[in-house]
Amino acid sequence: MSWWEDEFLQVKQNKLYLGNLLAEQLAKRYGTPLYVYSLKKVSANFKKLRQVFEPPPPGIEVKIAYALKANSHPAFLKTLFKEGASIDAVSPAEVEKAIKAGFPQDRIIFTGTSLSQEDFELILAYPAVTVNIDAFEQIDLLEAARKRRRIKSPVRVSVRWNPGLGRGFSSKTITAGERSSDGTPIKFGVEDSRILETFEKLRALNLLPVGLHQHLGSGWAEEDFPIAVKAVDRMIKKARELKRADFNLEFLDFGGGFGPKYHPDQRLFPLAEYAAYIIDKVENSRLGLKAIIVEPGKYLVAEAGVLLVRVEYLKKNYGHLFACVNAGTYNTVPRAVIYEEAYHEIVNASQVDSPRKNKITVAGHLCETGDVFGVERLLPCPERGQILAVLMAGAYCRSMASNFNLRDIPQEILLGSL
Numbered sequence: 001m002s003w004w005e006d007e008f009l010q011v012k013q014n015k016l017y018l019g020n021l022l023a024e025q026l027a028k029r030y031g032t033p034l035y036v037y038s039l040k041k042v043s044a045n046f047k048k049l050r051q052v053f054e055p056p057p058p059g060i061e062v063k064i065a066y067a068l069k070a071n072s073h074p075a076f077l078k079t080l081f082k083e084g085a086s087i088d089a090v091s092p093a094e095v096e097k098a099i100k101a102g103f104p105q106d107r108i109i110f111t112g113t114s115l116s117q118e119d120f121e122l123i124l125a126y127p128a129v130t131v132n133i134d135a136f137e138q139i140d141l142l143e144a145a146r147k148r149r150r151i152k153s154p155v156r157v158s159v160r161w162n163p164g165l166g167r168g169f170s171s172k173t174i175t176a177g178e179r180s181s182d183g184t185p186i187k188f189g190v191e192d193s194r195i196l197e198t199f200e201k202l203r204a205l206n207l208l209p210v211g212l213h214q215h216l217g218s219g220w221a222e223e224d225f226p227i228a229v230k231a232v233d234r235m236i237k238k239a240r241e242l243k244r245a246d247f248n249l250e251f252l253d254f255g256g257g258f259g260p261k262y263h264p265d266q267r268l269f270p271l272a273e274y275a276a277y278i279i280d281k282v283e284n285s286r287l288g289l290k291a292i293i294v295e296p297g298k299y300l301v302a303e304a305g306v307l308l309v310r311v312e313y314l315k316k317n318y319g320h321l322f323a324c325v326n327a328g329t330y331n332t333v334p335r336a337v338i339y340e341e342a343y344h345e346i347v348n349a350s351q352v353d354s355p356r357k358n359k360i361t362v363a364g365h366l367c368e369t370g371d372v373f374g375v376e377r378l379l380p381c382p383e384r385g386q387i388l389a390v391l392m393a394g395a396y397c398r399s400m401a402s403n404f405n406l407r408d409i410p411q412e413i414l415l416g417s418l
C-alpha cells in the first residue's frame with residue numbers, strides 16, 4: 001500500500017481511484033487538467049482536528065478558524081460551516097466570501113497586513129467581525145473607518161503580536177521573528193515592546209480589545225514542535241502581562257501552520273501533543289479566557305484535492321526523460337514552483353504500481369524552465385494519453401493559480417455531497 005492511500009485515494013488493479021471513481025474516467029468525462037476535491041476528506045480532517053482538542057478546558061471553547069486563503073471553494077466553506085468551523089480571513093473579499101457561505105459575522109476573524117482605510121471600511125460593513133490588527137499604525141485607520149461608517153458600538157479588536165519566534169517549511173512562509181531564514185525582515189505582527197502601548201491605544205478609543213493572536217508560519221513538521229510550544233509559553237506570559245494591566249482577554253489565537261504529509265519522509269508535527277500542551281497551559285493560566293482559537297489552512301484541505309493531468313508525449317533531451325503534460329504549474333499547482341522546498345507526490349493514475357525503471361521529469365506547458373511538477377521522479381513510465389495525478393492539491397493551489405501564458409485555470413469537481 002502506498003503511503004498516501006486513504007479513504008479518498010485508493011489503488012485497485014493498478015489504477016488510481018478517487019473516492020471510488022476511476023481517475024482515468026473522471027479525466028475523460030470532465031477533461032484535463034482537472035482539480036478533483038473530496039468533501040468527505042475535508043470533514044474527516046476537521047473532525048480529526050477537533051478531536052485532538054477534546055476535552056477543552058472547562059468553560060473554554062476551542063474554535064477552529066479555517067484559513068480560507070488555502071482554498072475558498074464555496075463547497076469547502078459550506079462543509080466546514082456545517083462542521084462548526086469559524087473563519088480566518090485576510091482580505092475584505094475573503095470576509096465577504098465567508099459571509100456568502102453562511103458564516104455569521106461573529107465567527108469570522110479578519111487579519112490583514114498593509115491595510116488601507118478603505119479596507120477597514122469594507123470590513124466594518126460587518127461590524128461583528130473581530131478585527132485582528134497587525135500594526136500599531138493600523139489603529140488610526142481603523143478608527144477613521146469606524147467613524148466614517150458611523151459605528152457607535154465598540155469594534156471587537158485583537159492584536160497580532162510577533163513573539164520573536166517563527167517556523168515554517170520555507171523562508172517565504174515563516175511569519176514571525178525578526179528575520180526569515182533567508183534574511184528577509186518579517187513584516188507581520190506588533191513587536192513585543194509595543195504590545196502594551198497598542199492595547200492602551202485601543203482602550204482609549206471606541207475599540208474593544210478582546211484577544212491576542214500569533215501565527216508563526218506555515219507547514220510545520222515534527223522538528224518544529226519545540227519552537228511551537230515555546231511560542232505558546234510566550235503567548236500565555238504576554239496575556240498575563242496584559243491581565244496585570246487590566247486587559248481581560250476573551251481569547252488567545254495560536255494561528256495555523258500544522259503541516260499535513262506532503263512527502264513520504266516527512267515526520268509529522270505532533271498535533272495531539274501540541275493541542276494537549278495548549279489546553280494544559282490555558283487551563284492553568286487563570287486568564288479567564290472564553291476561547292482558544294487555531295487557524296488551520298492546509299491541514300484541513302491539502303489532502304482533499306488532486307490535480308489530474310494528461311501526458312501528451314515523452315521527450316528525451318540530453319539523456320533526460322520528460323513526461324510533457326497538458327498543464328502548467330503556475331495555473332494549477334503554483335506552490336510547486338513558488339517554494340523551492342515544496343514537494344507534490346505524482347502518481348501515474350493509469351498504472352500506479354508498475355515497475356519504476358526511469359527517472360522522469362514531469363514538465364508543464366509553460367514557457368519557463370521552472371515549470372515542472374516534479375524533477376527526476378521514479379515513476380512507472382507513462383504512455384501518451386495516460387493520466388498523472390498530482391497529490392495534495394487542495395490547499396494553496398487553486399487559490400494561488402494564475403493565467404500565466406494565458407492558460408486557463410482548471411475546472412474543479414467535487415466528490416461527496418454537501
Ligand SMILES: Cc1ncc(COP(=O)(O)O)c(C=O)c1O
Pocket residue numbers: 067070088111175215217218219255256257258295296297298299
Ligand atoms: C494569519 C494566518 N493564519 C493561518 C494561516 C494558515 O496557515 P496553514 O495553512 O499553514 O495552516 C495563515 C497562512 O498563511 C495565516 O497567514
